[in-house]
Amino acid sequence: MEEELRVRLNEHQVSKVFPVKPKSTAKPVSESETPESRYWSSFKPHSVPNLVSSVSALAFSPVHPHSLAVAHSASVSLFSSLSLSSSRRFSFRDVVSSVCFRSDGALFAACDLSCTVQVFDIKERMALRTLRSHTAPVRFVKYPFQDKLHLLSGGDDGVVKYWDVAGSTVVSDLLGHKDYVRCGDCSPVSDSMFITGSYDHTVKVWDARVDKSKCIAEINHGLPVEDVVYLPSGGMIATAGGNSVKVWDLIGGGKMVCSMESHNKTVTSLCVGRMDSAETRLVSVALDGYMKVFDYGRAKVTYSMRFPAPLMSLCLSPDGSTRMIGASNGMVFAGKKKKKLSRDAGEKKSLSLWSVRGQVDETRRRALRPTYFRYFQRGQSEKPSQEDYLVKEKKGLKLTRHDKLLKKFRHKEALVSVLEEKKPANVVAVMEELVARRKLMKCVSNMEGSELGMLLGFLQRYCTMQRYSGFLMGLTKKVLETRAEDIKGKNEFKGLLRNLKREVNQEIRIQQSLLEIQGVIAPLMRIAGRS
């Protein structure tokens, strides 16, 4: 304590310089910059040409380079993931409702409202197989996780079909849903487990190995289910229906783990996103135009972003570098991350190059002679080694121009120089400092024509701004009073004064209408307080 005190007393310095600082503004209570939000906002928007109508489905190929299939109206477009430009287009008879890549990325399946499911090679225009058995529009089609031979589909007839693709035959009809089947997903851990969601509010879990075509578990979401997705562990699923997203534990007997109800309209699509830290998040989009990132471990919405259209579909690329969102008006909001890893590798390469050069330099440096210019710069860029004792140079306080002028008591020049900077917060701070020195009115009365014009321009622009108005309104009045003679005749001030008058009148109108609103609200508040 004694030692410490001594150090403190020694540090005491009387002479200090305080630069003029603008008032600090209020910061949001919650931290705006979390690592989470930094990750999700780092997808840089990419423009993608507008598509014709609602983007009903999006799918990324599971293998590099992760090409993208976009289903819109009666066609599926293949996009390359690097340039995000359309490379191939497949036509259908009716509106395409769902699209899905096979695990090796060579084939994809798509279904449309004409009751068919078709399988394409990504390199060929014609369908390889056309699977016909559904009696109503097909709503979803899915390849099992690793299985290349089977397909799963469901439609408005309420039947879920398990297909053998090679023979174009139905292996089993899975019956049980009482309404349209809208969505489904295959388990990431088993090729024969899948879930389907339907408008009858239920999600059913199926097992292809069980013969009896009966579901092995059932979950009631409580609202028509729009989308279901397996979480990466395979033991949990997430369901979207109505405004809510719910997370269920399948292994634990279908108990609800948590639910997220921060969307305002129907949630249309779900996707599992993987962050840098290998944590996974549930990403959802809804018709209210919001994308929300839900941390189901902590049951908390960690990021939310608004788009200017109702959103229909969502997909994140498996390497986490691209985020695609399809909207109901045909817009595709694409986001891409900058590639960090590859650049790091590039830097390493260049570093190794440099080190070779460095050795060469070393041999050259030894031969430096006073005749060389570099001789006089030698050792200037030397870095301290670890055992060196560093003597730090005292860092001088950086003073801005108006601070230097204020320090020299050149008050008017300081005010003029800060007015030229066009930073209102700084101007007000300098004015407040001048008030504290009792010099502001003196400055105003000493101002010449053009400087006065600058001041009037500033006052006109900012005197009704809420943050500064308390100070600037009084000043404006004083300036007009004291410099009335100089302002009156001049043509150049006419426009400024007219604008100022208009601003003030507008502000008065706003205040009046606010008072009216307050008059309406006050009795209501009183009543609310009484009850």
Place this chain on the structure above:
Amino acid sequence: MIRGGRSYVTSPPSFSNDAKKLLVCTGNTVSVFSAATGLQITSLEGHTAPVTTLIVVPAASSPAQKILCYCWTASLDGTVRHWDFSGPELLKTIDAQLPIYSMVIPSLLSEPQVQIDKRRELSGKLVAYVSVEDTSVVKEGTKELRGHIRRFNLAKPRIPRGDTLKETEEPESIVISPSGEFFGIRHKCKIHIWDVPSGGGSRHAVSRKMTLHHSKFINAFAFHPTERIIAAGDVTGRVLIWRGFGNRKLALGNQKKKVRAMVDLDNAGVRGEDDAESCTTWHWHSAEVNVLNFSSDGAYLYTGGREGVLVVWQLDTGKKKFLPRIGSPLLYFMWSPDPTLSSVVCADNQIHLLKMPSMEILRTISGIKPPPSLPRMYEGLASTVAFDRSSGIAALCTENYCVQLYNLLNDRGISEIQVCERNHQPGDEITVVVTAVALSLDGSVMSTTEVKLPEDGIGGLVSLKFWVSEPHSKTFTLSTIVYEPHRDAGVSAIAFHPTRSMAVSTSFGGDFKIWVCNSDKNQADKDSSWTCHAVGSYKKKPMTAAAFSGDGTVLAVAVENVITLWNPDKNILLSVLGATLTPITKLCFAGTSEFLVAASHFPRPELSVWNASNLSLSWSYGLRIEAVTSAVDSSSFAVLALIPKSFRTDESKENIFRSRDGAILLFNGSDPKPVSIWTVMKAKGGSISFLEGDKSQLRLAYVNGSHEYVVFDPNSDESHERSAVDYDGLAGQEETGDAGYTSLYGQLPDYDKKRMEDAESLATPFVSSERPWETIFSGSTLNFPPLQKLCAEFFESLMEKRTAVVE
């Protein structure tokens, strides 16, 4: 009992011969500080009145003698003492019988120490020139010449009345030349200079005198160490340099050497018949010059004054160097035997040690800073002192927009927190005021309010700041700034919740706001910020005071003359306590009990105690209350009351009160009889607080209007006895009027209950209606306790009783 807060700046300090110690006059004692650490080493105690002069006996240049640690002191108690301050040990006391304001001993300077000792043994003479105040010769009606300059022989233990050289209206301080040849005083626009009779001075050797004139009042002057040069500073900021003074009148005595025996009438700048070759004027200072000192080799002149800038002039060329922004008027500048060290003394009770010649401030010996001067509108409303009850640290607002943390228990400044980022320039108009400081009960959070006064109605700004303590460095860092917390209305009071991080601020604009700290558990401490939790108002009336109850469940807010009780969490008005006669200015819950103490002083002072459980007035007194505090654990509380002037100046009591204008009364819960009473000095602007470091020991701290303080145990007999001793010891000094740091005087004997009742019954028949304290209580009788319990009579009875006891 701990006393402290003495002024370090009443008279110039002095370095020891090895420059490792700094001797400072602190009231009745001389404190010795270490120049290396800035901490106090020891003190010389013995004088019974403030020490006015301190002369360290200079040593010859040989290193062996550098360790000599002798000094002379002179004091207002009329004694001159000789000390060995390494001991410390009192060697000799000489009684001069008159209060000494200044003293010089020329022979110490002119001759080496060894020779002096020898000669003193031989001739038994050591001549000193003193400035004394002689009140005995003053007659009524005549022009009073109380200040005398006299010659004393210090070799004798008791001094007869010495020769008087000069008489002035007030005692002046004597300045001596570093060579010991001349000494002089300033008197209005003149400087009187005498030369010292050489040869040790037989008793009858006459000192010759000369006078230099100027057109303005002279504030300070100094002699050049080797040449005949005098520098003087006047009230307008001019520095005058007279060269070659006294060539005619003070021609070197013994040698009879006529340097220049001519009469040059065209001596440049010299006024009239003055005996000097030339006079030059330097004008840089904008305000009066208080500090003038030549460097030891005579090449430079140090000047300083009210504007707080130390200027170094090169004597030959007039070139200047500055140490700006010291932030307080300079009072003295002292150089030390070590050429790299000097000290400058400021009016805000700080002694800065400077590293020469770069003039950096090495360290500061920091006394308690004097209270800030507030604009009139904030007088009485500002609460500029707050206490950390557990560690005994006081937070005091200072003039330079800082809050000084001062440890009351070991009388030492800890740190200073810049509340408002501005440099203070002494002498400028006050435009920014720190109006209030408050500390939370555990001392971890501090809150301050500052007001920027508007210019011509433009740009006034009130801001409220919350600071959190840094646990290791004992200072505070800014956590939150709230601009205009109550729109443009001023903040009238801040109070902290006793247990949680919650605070309330009340405003004259008619609302109060509850602030909570929203530090998230996950986040680091520095991220915590204070946000408004609730706003409340009562009939749009100005709110003047606030207090939390002991457990923090009830918030009491004074609204003019009623008290509103709120639930601070839910912001619900619980109830309203009936009206006092005048607006309430202070509120305090009496510890854990249900009693609420309210004080109001304008226009009619009142102290009232309310029972919060049955919402009724328990009792009240017509006392002007300056401060209220309550203990946390018990139900006792203490108030600092100002004693009405009419009561004090009553003839029968004059000898009891003397210059004491206040009293601390300790009450216990609902009992209207004070447990004990102490009378104090300078109570106006003072404040009190309980300090409870450990549970067993409850202490009461009192800081008076000029920031001197005392910490004592209100319950123990020991402190009573010690204070009684102090009372006796200090009784003599009070006539002198500026009794430095003394603030607390004897405790009244504890009366047992029976005696008290006797006193009361005795008191009642004495009461007659023309006594002023009677009329104070004329009001609605419903509001008052029974008449015989009213305070004034009670007081009076006590006082009567006490005189009886004393005599």
